[in-house]
Amino acid sequence: MRSIGEMARDGGLSVSALRFYDRAGVLVPAWVDPVSGYRWYEPGQSEEARLLARLRRAGMPLADIRLVLAGWAGTDTDLVRGLLAAHLRRLELGLSEARGEFSTIRAQLDHRENPMTSLRTATARLSVPAPRLAAALDAVRFAAGTDAELPMLGGILFDIEGDELNVVTTDRYRLAVAQARTTGHAGPRTQVVVPLPLGDAMRALLTGDESVQLGVDGDRVTLEAGDRQAAGQCLGHEFPDYRRLVRLPAGRRIHVDTAAFRQALETGPVRTSDTRGQDGEPCDISVLRGTEDGTVIVCDDGDEDPDNVAVNRRFLLHALTAGARDELVLELGAPTAPLAVRRPDDERGFSLLMPVRLDN
Structure with a gap:
């Protein structure tokens, strides 16, 4: 008999996943200790666990997986092949439908005006207390994205409006917003997406208690702290409308x-x-x-x-x-x-x- 930990290692599943599949009646242990409740598996169930892990990675529903495992343990290979073929057809049909919908959405994007353009062509210069900006950057840095296919999420949004600076990051799975009060900006709302390396360089300058100067000129942003400066190009991509995401x-x-x-x-x-x-x-x-x-x-x-x-x-x-x-x-x-x-x-x-x- 194999312990649940050994079965997890051999089958490529976690212990908690094995417990779940036991409760769901998909992969039931050969014996459960009536006193401790500890689960024990037969050696042959390792193959079923590996098969289960593969089917789940392929997105097969649990109801079908139960039938596949039942056929796998017996001699009904036609049932197994039929279930695999049916699931593959569902995946192919779903992919075809998704491609059609995405094609329509891309066409709509090509004809849609970009309301954010004016926000990125403005200029601004403002003063912000170094401790407040440091705290804001610390509060949002963890939620920045790293997906190369979504470069706009690999930066920090600086959203300047009136006397408020909102600092925002998101990687789709999480979103963080922090705010710092500013002075000196009387122009229109301005947004820039600061690349993470430049954001980290700015954070490194925020060591004192005095105010620092933040400047935006089109696609370039500059932070001045005394005689030190961090400056660079902003990301040339639009950041999601985070205000809608937080409603x-x-x-x-x-x-x-x-x-x-x-x-x-x-x-x-x-x-x-x-x-x-x-x-x-x-x-x-x-x-x-x-x-x-x-x-x-x-x-x-x-x-x-x-x-x-x-x-x-x-x-x-x-x-x-x-x-x-x-x-x-x-x-x-x-x-x-x-x-x-x-x-x-x-x-x-x-x-x-x-x-x-x-x-x-």
Whole structure:
């Protein structure tokens, strides 16, 4: 007999995934210890686990996987071949339909006026306190993208309007917004997307308590701190309209002790999702639920409450660090709504984490 840990290593699945597939009746252990509840598998089930992992990577529904495994264990190869062929046809049909829809969308984009052009051709010069700008950059740096196919997300948006500077990053899975008060700008709203290396160079200059000068001239941005300067070209791509992305329905707001909540995440149960994260790999998921007494709990594997919210645990830990407060506010809405992490003393600065779909 093989332990669940050995089966996970041999089959290319996580321990939490094996527990899930047991509960779903897809890959059931040969024996479960009635006292400890520990799962044990027969050696031959390693092949089934590897097959299961491949089918899930190919996106086959669990209902079909059950039939494939049943046919695999028996002699009904025609059933297995038929199920594989049917799923491949679904994938090909879906890809064909997606290509048609994308072609229509691209045509619409080609004929659509770009309302952001005027925002990127303006000039601006303003003063901002170095500590405030440093704090804003620290609060959003973690959410910047690294996808080469989406270069506009590999930068930091500087959105200047009136006496406010909004600093924004997103990698599609998370979004962070921070704000700093400015003086000296009386012109129209101006936006530039600062490449990450230039943003990091700017951050390195923000070591004092004095105000620094931020200048925008078309596609060039400059930060002056005394006799030091960081300057460079902005990214020539449009940043998503983040103001639309943060219009969320109100959720339950719960104050959490940051250190205690971090420990609960780091030591609490996790699940593994087949949903790929930013790096293309399956990610560890923490499932959260707000309780009636105003606390947040990290749910156990067997907790399937429909109001639970699942998020990428690593991303949530990053957001807690970027929050830089002993106490933070979690805003939990529907399971399909983003999770907001807010500062109790600065409601305009926050992070949003996209929820993760749990397999069922």
